[in-house]
Amino acid sequence: xxxxxxxxxxxxxxxxxxxxxxxxxxxxxxxxxxxxxxxxxxxxxxxxxxxxxxxxxxxxxxxxxxxxxxxxxxxxxxxxxxxxxxxxxxxxxxxxxxxxxxxxxxxxxxxxxxxxxxxxxxxxxxxxxxxxxxxxxxxxxxxxxxxxxxxxxxxxxxxxxxxxxxxxxxxxxxxxxxxxxxxxxxxxxxxxxxxxxxxxxxxxxxxxxxxxxxxxxxxxxxxxxxxxxxxxxxxxxxxxxxxxxxxxxxxxxxxxxxxxxxxxxxxxxxxxxx
Numbered sequence: 001x002x003x004x005x006x007x008x009x010x011x012x013x014x015x016x017x018x019x020x021x022x023x024x025x026x027x028x029x030x031x032x033x034x035x036x037x038x039x040x041x042x043x044x045x046x047x048x049x050x051x052x053x054x055x056x057x058x059x060x061x062x063x064x065x066x067x068x069x070x071x072x073x074x075x076x077x078x079x080x081x082x083x084x085x086x087x088x089x090x091x092x093x094x095x096x097x098x099x100x101x102x103x104x105x106x107x108x109x110x111x112x113x114x115x116x117x118x119x120x121x122x123x124x125x126x127x128x129x130x131x132x133x134x135x136x137x138x139x140x141x142x143x144x145x146x147x148x149x150x151x152x153x154x155x156x157x158x159x160x161x162x163x164x165x166x167x168x169x170x171x172x173x174x175x176x177x178x179x180x181x182x183x184x185x186x187x188x189x190x191x192x193x194x195x196x197x198x199x200x201x202x203x204x205x206x207x208x209x210x211x212x213x214x215x216x217x218x219x220x221x222x223x224x225x226x227x228x229x230x231x232x233x234x235x236x237x238x239x240x241x242x243x244x245x246x247x248x249x250x251x252x253x254x255x256x257x258x259x260x261x262x263x264x265x266x267x268x269x270x271x272x273x274x
Contacts, residue, residue, distance in 0.1 A: 002043040002052045009053040020272040024054040026091025031056035036253040045265035062092030066138035078149035088155045093135045099182045105131045113190045119200040157225035159210045165198040168240045170247045181248045226264045
């Protein structure tokens with residue numbers, strides 16, 4: 001069973017008590033409304049023999065997941081005896097880095113113009129450290145809360161993949177603020193027009209994010225993640241339409257399927273009860 005309805009989920013657990021139970025909390029990679037997203041493809045990969053409750057929200061920040069009402073809701077799910085999850089799949093951080101609308105954490109503040117060829121020179125290291133630290137602290141709050149709710153619960157995260165900055169937003173009429181593009185305008189703002197340099201700048205940020213997840217894995221035995229970076233095919237040059245990509249920062253259904261089949265699916269399956 002794959003559902004967003006907790007009542008349907010409880011019924012599915014009652015009907016199939018031997019199936020592993022997975023809670024998904026995350027962003028649009030876990031809950032893209034118009035393509036078969038990461039969560040749905042995971043359900044397919046596991047042969048439907050899993051009960052998945054997805055509480056993700058497109059456009060969400062991991063900071064929001066770790067604070068306020070959302071955080072309280074997540075803790076309530078994890079602590080409830082009605083659900084008894086085997087694994088929490090956590091999809092978060094990409095929006096905090098690339099699509100953050102809070103002034104001090106906007107991508108426009110993290111990136112800056114430079115005359116140097118090294119992509120690192122286009123990153124304001126102070127602003128970037130503050131942004132990444134905020135993401136890490138959000139993960140820590142969730143990991144600590146999950147451990148307190150259920151010491152045996154496994155938590156699994158994922159990286160993203162190296163995007164192709166381009167003037168290609170999401171065709172989501174019902175969510176006009178999420179249309180994008182998100183990264184491409186910032187590249188124009190800092191006067192970077194070379195495609196590969198644009199991609200290499202973002203690659204630095206996503207590599208740092210992956211390294212941060214690696215440090216959390218070393219500190220939290222219950223946490224692991226799938227390194228999805230570099231899974232989708234590399235293109236030395238590109239236009240608006242790309243295989244495996246729906247828009248500037250989201251894969252399409254085939255792209256998500258590839259990420260799950262090659263990386264996320266095998267990793268999650270290995271962590272679930274047989």
